[in-house]
Amino acid sequence: MTETTFTPRVFSGIQPSGNLHLGNYLGALKRFAAAQNEGIESIYCMVDLHAITVWQDPADLRRATRELCAGFIASGLDPEKSILINQSQVPEHAQLAWIFNCVARMGWMQRMTQWKDKAGKNAQNASLGLFAYPSLMAADILIYHATHVPVGEDQKQHLELTRDIAAKFNHDYGVDFFPLTEPVIEGAATRVMSLRDGSKKMSKSDPSDASRINMTDDADTIAKKIRKAKTDPEPLPDNTDELDERPEARNLVNIYAALADMPVEQVIADHAGQNFATFKPSLADLAVAKLAPIAEEMSRLMGEQDEIDRILTRGAERARAITAPILRQTYDIVGLVPPVEL
Ligand code: TYM
Numbered sequence: 253m254t255e256t257t258f259t260p261r262v263f264s265g266i267q268p269s270g271n272l273h274l275g276n277y278l279g280a281l282k283r284f285a286a287a288q289n290e291g292i293e294s295i296y297c298m299v300d301l302h303a304i305t306v307w308q309d310p311a312d313l314r315r316a317t318r319e320l321c322a323g324f325i326a327s328g329l330d331p332e333k334s335i336l337i338n339q340s341q342v343p344e345h346a347q348l349a350w351i352f353n354c355v356a357r358m359g360w361m362q363r364m365t366q367w368k369d370k371a372g373k374n375a376q377n378a379s380l381g382l383f384a385y386p387s388l389m390a391a392d393i394l395i396y397h398a399t400h401v402p403v404g405e406d407q408k409q410h411l412e413l414t415r416d417i418a419a420k421f422n423h424d425y426g427v428d429f430f431p432l433t434e435p436v437i438e439g440a441a442t443r444v445m446s447l448r449d450g451s452k453k454m455s456k457s458d459p460s461d462a463s464r465i466n467m468t469d470d471a472d473t474i475a476k477k478i479r480k481a482k483t484d485p486e487p488l489p490d491n492t493d494e495l496d497e498r499p500e501a502r503n504l505v506n507i508y509a510a511l512a513d514m515p516v517e518q519v520i521a522d523h524a525g526q527n528f529a530t531f532k533p534s535l536a537d538l539a540v541a542k543l544a545p546i547a548e549e550m551s552r553l554m555g556e557q558d559e560i561d562r563i564l565t566r567g568a569e570r571a572r573a574i575t576a577p578i579l580r581q582t583y584d585i586v587g588l589v590p591p592v593e594l
Contacts (some may be wrong), residue, residue, distance in 0.1 A: 258431040262287045263398035265297035265339070265389075268317040269308060271456035274465040274543070277327065278441035278510040279404025285328030287402060287436075295335040295396055295571060296324055298564075301346060302339070302388060305381040306370070318560045319550065323467055326549035331563045339392065341568035344575035348391035349384070351582060355421050356387050360413060366406075390414040394430045395575045402436040405443040406453060411435040425585050441510035447481040450499030468551070471544045475536040478504075483528040490524035492516055504528075508535050511542050 288294045298320045371378035418430035446452040446463040454464045495502040509516045
C-alpha cells in the first residue's frame with residue numbers, strides 16, 4: 253500500500269474544568285499561538301465532554317468553558333486564523349469516539365496512568381466515560397486528520413494510544429485513512445511543577461492555591477506566590493547539570509526560560525551565583541509582565557459573553573466543514589449504510 257501524505261494540521265485541547273494555570277499556559281496555550289503564527293492550519297478545542305467524565309456543576313462548567321475560550325484568545329489565538337471550538341458543538345468528535353471504542357481494547361485503557369491515578373482504588377465506581385477518555389481524545393485529533401498535537405509531557409501516553417488506535421483501524425480495515433499523529437512536546441516547560449513541592453506537577457486539582465499560578469491571578473497574587481515558592485538555600489549554579497538534584501530550583505529556572513523565551517542555559521548564565529532572594533523578584537517581575545495582561549484581557553472578554561458564544565458557534569461551523577466528510581468516509585469504510593436523498 254502506498255503511504256498517504258497528510259497535510260500538516262494542528263489540533264489540541266484543554267479541559268474547561270476551572271483553574272487554568274501556568275502549566276497549561278507554558279505547556280500548551282503559549283505554544284498554540286506559536287503554531288498559529290507559523291501559518292499552520294490549527295484547531296483548538298475546549299473539551300467539555302472530557303470534563304464531564306468526572307462530576308462538574310453545570311453552571312461552573314458553562315462559566316469555565318467561556319473563561320477558557322477567553323484564555324485562548326487572551327493568550328494570542330485569533331479566532332479568524334485558528335478554529336476555536338467547544339467539543340460538544342461538533343458532534344463528529346463523539347460519533348468517531350464510538351467507532352474507536354469498538355477498535356481500542358480494554359487492556360489499552362487499563363494501562364493508562366491517568367486512568368489509574370484518577371480512578372484510584374475506586375475504579376468500580378468511576379464513570380465509563382473516564383475509562384473511555386483516551387478514545388474520545390483520539391477521536392478529537394483524528395476527526396481532523398491532525399498531524400501534530402502540541403501538549404505538555406503528561407499527555408504523551410494518550411498520544412501514543414492515539415497512534416495505536418489509528419494504526420489498528422487502518423490495519424483492521426486495510427486502509428491508510430488515519431495519520432499517525434506526532435506529539436509536539438517542546439520547550440523548557442513541558443512539565444511545570446507545583447510551587448510548593450518540586451516533585452508534583454502543577455495541577456488544577458491541587459488543594460493548595462499557592463501551589464499554582466492561575467491565569468486569572470492579579471499582579472500582587474502572582475508576585476506573592478513566587479516569593480513564597482519553595483526553594484533550597486543554595487545559590488543558583490553555573491551549569492544546568494547541577495539542577496538535577498534540585499527540583500524546585502530547576503522548576504523556577506524552567507519557568508523563567510519559558511516565560512522569557514530563552515534557553516535554560518542562558519538563564520543560568522545570566523543568574524549564576526544569585527540567591528533566591530535576588531532571583532525570585534526577577535522572576536516575579538517577568539511573570540507579572542507576561543501574565544497580568546492576559547488576566548486583564550480574560551476578564552474583559554468575560555464581560556462579552558455573547559461575543560464568546562458567537563466565536564464558538566462560528567468555530568463549530570468551520571470545524572464541521574472538515575469533520576463531517578471525514579466521519580462520512582469513516583462510516584463508509586466501516587460499512588455503515590448511509591441515508592439517501594428522499
Ligand atoms: P488538560 O486540560 O489537563 O491540560 C491542558 C494542557 O496543559 C498541559 N499541562 C501542563 N503542561 C506543563 N506543565 C503542567 N503542569 C501541565 N498541566 C497541564 C497538558 O499537557 C495539556 O497539553 N486530555 C487533555 C485534553 C485533551 C486533548 C485532546 C489534548 C482532550 N482531547 C486532544 C490534546 C489533543 C487534558 O486533560 O489536558
